[in-house]
Amino acid sequence: MAEFRMPSLGADMESGKLVEWLVAPGTSVKRGDVVALVETQKGLFEIEVFEDGVLGEPLVAAGQTVAVGTVLALIHAVGAAPIESAPAEEVGARTEQPVAPAPVAVPRPAAGPVTRVAASPSARRLAAELGVDLATVQGSGPHGVIGREDVERVAHPPAAAAAGAEPTTGHAPPESASSAMRRAIAAAVSRSNREIPHYYLATEINLSPALQWLESLNARRPIRERILPVVLLLKATARALRSVPELNGHWLDDRLHVRQAIHIGFAVALRQGGLVAPAIHDVDTLSLDGLMAAMADLIERARGGRLRGSELTEATVTVTNLGDRGVTTVFGVIYPPQVALVGFGRISERPWAEGGLLGVRRCLTATLAADHRATDGHLGGRFLDTLDRVLQQPEAL
């Protein structure tokens, strides 16, 4: 008999709402089957079981919000008494979370910068835009720090709220999905910044050979089957991680756990704001076509709000590609408990000196943000060097 628990879908998650059971009690389930829908601050996720067996009666009803680790149902071994209710004390029990330990208590942030009024930068900007004097604003953040909402409250007191863009009722509206998303991201990056001593390395890569190779491949294909340059970057990252496996893993219990499988968390910006970095599984084993398809599927589902729980927890490293937005260099924030984040900037023509000649090549800056507890700069440098080398032989990808 096994327990099916509310999973932790990230370093930042403490509880989740069971939205819907997708499988009836008494149904046979296999490891990997999706049995329930769970809502977190990051949206709606399909949750899988990790054992084979027969799903027992729900111990948590649809609509309930419970802590991570709470038993949602029992999974009985096939052949055993299929449905029996669990001992009451097991309900609500918490277990250790092997992959993503709960965040430690958040230390109070130090009082703001040395100014008379403590306010967040965005609150300052908003106050300036709206002509609000910060001295007249009552801060509701830790230590009375002024946030955007505080400025908005002064600028648009409830009676005048109709002037706002959104239709407003008399009482405070429930937290919107995007502000919940913002809080989830805030929790994860705060933990990262607090716990992970990052080091950063960057290297410039001549992508001309790889892009020429890809263009000649795409020229022979109908538009639907063409491959985007980022697919080469993902595959090359996986190849380089094969050579430098210490960057592919998790930092848990004060030591590095190197992972065999390479599941790349791919940062996807959402239309409504915020981002998720769900995992593309076993990137090193996928063909370029397979990887393009997996990436397309993942982006569509991330933006459509139908990711699997395991996709949020199983990434062993993250790749973020900000080249589309014109960024040259990405200085990443590692997603705990991972130990590295690889960033790609914009592909652009740059002067390139080689063999005593100056030419123009299409280049990109690749960066590595890595956990200094797990690895050192020497090893990080070896990774970027390997990545460069792998990209010079695109036909081998």
Add this chain to the structure above:
Amino acid sequence: MTEEELKAIIVAELKKVAPESDPSGLGADEDLREALDIDSFSFLRVLVGVSEHTGVDIPEADYGKVTTLAAMIGYLAVRQG
């Protein structure tokens, strides 16, 4: 297809990848990707949809020629069968 019909197809495809936007209100010469905050993946989806609805092949080398509404309409208008 008339230019109006081509525009309707393009706008419908843009709306699919940027559902919260109003692509019909775009200026003819605005950069589509910039104005609607569309990444290269979503832009490829738009081109796939436009290409399949109009029957016009858009080779990768021409992606740079279809960056605005006016440019894309013009590109499709002279190539449609």
